[in-house]
Amino acid sequence: xxxxxxxxxxLDRGVAGNPVTERILSKAxxxxxxxxxxxxxxxxxxxxxxxxxxxxxxxxxxxxxKGEFVKPCPGTHHRICCRYQIINLITNCPxxxxxxxxxxxxxxxxxxxxxxxxxxFAQVEEKLSSNPSRIFRLGTGELGDSLAFDEMTHFSTTMxxxxxxxxxxxxxxxxxxxxxxxxxxxxxxxKTVVSWSVNPEKxxxxxxxxxxxxxxxxxxxxxxxxxxxxxxxxxxxLIHYPEWKRDYRGVIEKVFERIxxxxxxxxxxxxxxxxxxxxxxxxxxxxxxxxxxAELFPGNDGKFRYLKSIRxxxxxxxxxxxxxxxxxxxxxxxxxxxxxxxxxxxxxxKDNEALDALFAQRIRSFYAKSQLANT
Ligand code: SF4
Numbered sequence: 121x122x123x124x125x126x127x128x129x130x131l132d133r134g135v136a137g138n139p140v141t142e143r144i145l146s147k148a149x150x151x152x153x154x155x156x157x158x159x160x161x162x163x164x165x166x167x168x169x170x171x172x173x174x175x176x177x178x179x180x181x182x183x184x185x186k187g188e189f190v191k192p193c194p195g196t197h198h199r200i201c202c203r204y205q206i207i208n209l210i211t212n213c214p215x216x217x218x219x220x221x222x223x224x225x226x227x228x229x230x231x232x233x234x235x236x237x238x239x240x241f242a243q244v245e246e247k248l249s250s251n252p253s254r255i256f257r258l259g260t261g262e263l264g265d266s267l268a269f270d271e272m273t274h275f276s277t278t279m280x281x282x283x284x285x286x287x288x289x290x291x292x293x294x295x296x297x298x299x300x301x302x303x304x305x306x307x308x309x310x311k312t313v314v315s316w317s318v319n320p321e322k323x324x325x326x327x328x329x330x331x332x333x334x335x336x337x338x339x340x341x342x343x344x345x346x347x348x349x350x351x352x353x354x355x356x357x358l359i360h361y362p363e364w365k366r367d368y369r370g371v372i373e374k375v376f377e378r379i380x381x382x383x384x385x386x387x388x389x390x391x392x393x394x395x396x397x398x399x400x401x402x403x404x405x406x407x408x409x410x411x412x413x414a415e416l417f418p419g420n421d422g423k424f425r426y427l428k429s430i431r432x433x434x435x436x437x438x439x440x441x442x443x444x445x446x447x448x449x450x451x452x453x454x455x456x457x458x459x460x461x462x463x464x465x466x467x468x469x470k471d472n473e474a475l476d477a478l479f480a481q482r483i484r485s486f487y488a489k490s491q492l493a494n495t
Contacts, residue, residue: 123297123330124214124268125178129153130162130230132183140235140273141182147272151180159183163228174405176229177214180269185209185234189243193262197421199455200469203476205247205258209234209275213264215296216329218406219357222263224397231264233273241282248289255480261294261315268297276302284309290483292352296331298340304347310490313385314344315352318375320367323359327411334371338378345383350486356390356454358434360414360426365437372441381446385486386479389438390454391431392416393423421455428460435464450482 129148133155135141145153156162162181169175189208195201212222212231234240248256260266260279270276276293283291284307293303294315303314316337319327324334332340345351353375358368392411394402402412416424425431435453442449452475453461461468469475 123332126151126180126214127175127178128180130156130165130179130181132159132181133157135182135184135235138235140233140237140275143274144180144182144233144235144272159228159232162230166229171405172229173223173401174216176212177216177231179230181228181230181232182235183232184236185239189234189240190247190258195472196423196455198419199421199457200453200461200475201455201472202257202452202479203472204262205256206262207240207244207258207260208263209237209240209260209279210266210269210273211263214268215265215331217296217331218327218329218402218409218411219392219394219398221394221398223401223405224395226263231269233269237275237278244282244289248286252288254476255288255290255483257290257292257479259292259294259315261292265295265297266293267295267299270299270302274302277306280306280308280312283311286311294352294354296328296337298332298336300340300344303344303349308347308349310348310350310487313350313352314341315354316341317354317356318371319355319357319359320364320371322363322367327359327406327409334374338374342378345379350385350490351379351383352385353387354390354454355438356388357392358389358431358438359392359411360430360434361410364434368434368438369441372438372445376445381449382489384446384449386482387442387449387451388454389435389451390456391426391434393419393425393455395423399424423455428463431456432460432463435460439464450478450486452478 129151131153166172166176191206193204193206210233212226214231283289290311292313292315296317318334321334324331341351402409418424439451458468469478
């Protein structure tokens with residue numbers, strides 16, 4: 121916890137006394153707690169600061185999820201998406217990456233923790249039983265970091281065992297931390313994938329302010345792999361700068377020094393992209409960042425990206441380097457067009473359903489091989 125400086129906790133009166141609330145407060149030490157009657161009050165209070173987004177990253181809001189916990193990833197227009205399911209258990213994140221899309225996406229700048237986890241379990245059960253023949257991939261790492269506050273919330277200690285016997289559900293924890301201490305003795309049944317977003321140390325240092333170093337993340341991945349967890353890797357966002365080739369090659373070398381490639385269930389690649397509203401926020405909050413110095417162009421989904429030729433070159437290079445180490449890796453592109461898939465791999469899924477089906481195939485073969493390895 122030392123990594124993130126919490127200045128205040130807002131507590132929604134309606135969840136005072138909830139066991140998860142109590143646990144968080146017992147870990148909070150001297151951090152001042154303010155009882156509120158509504159979530160909007162937290163937004164109002166943070167709105168009075170000069171940098172509400174930055175201040176929100178030092179503020180926890182403990183409340184109840186009144187909407188749906190589980191929602192399909194919205195994806196983006198004219199791109200192939202993988203039909204991932206997002207679990208809204210924690211929204212927002214203390215790591216404060218310069219490129220983080222959440223800075224302009226969330227209405228409420230506080231890091232919001234929803235403590236009515238029993239309702240989440242009921243909703244996941246309902247989702248899984250709605251289509252028993254489909255394998256659902258669900259994760260908490262889209263609207264925040266899955267593990268940044270795990271030491272406080274202990275969410276992993278109930279989520280991971282919950283998924284351990286699910287026939288058609290795979291749970292993913294996605295992180296830029298090394299906060300895995302709660303995971304190491306859990307009964308996971310191989311059904312939780314622990315994933316790391318990776319980038320060269322230079323990018324970590326310059327753009328991912330409170331994240332663990334690459335070396336720390338990979339050491340945490342090694343510990344999880346030793347405990348039998350499938351590992352995921354996300355080369356996302358890939359950042360283009362003069363030494364990118366050398367630096368990403370270095371990342372890949374370090375990955376395979378630490379992790380057995382056979383235990384990596386999936387690898388995603390995604391170039392830096394952002395909606396127009398993010399540009400002034402990055403300029404304002406991160407004046408020293410070089411991330412916007414590159415040439416970035418709007419695509420037909422409205423998002424800015426590097427030129428297609430640059431993205432294709434980066435993806436091809438990384439795919440080639442990864443496959444040099446482990447030819448059987450399952451590698452996919454996040455939010456890219458069929459044209460880019462074809463240029464990188466020589467083929468493309470025809471639509472989102474086809475990519476989802478490829479994931480299902482991958483998951484089945486990954487587990488069949490792990491079972492064989494364990495017999
Ligand atoms: S770790 Fe992810 S969610 Fe957190 S600030 Fe960085 S990009 Fe945003």
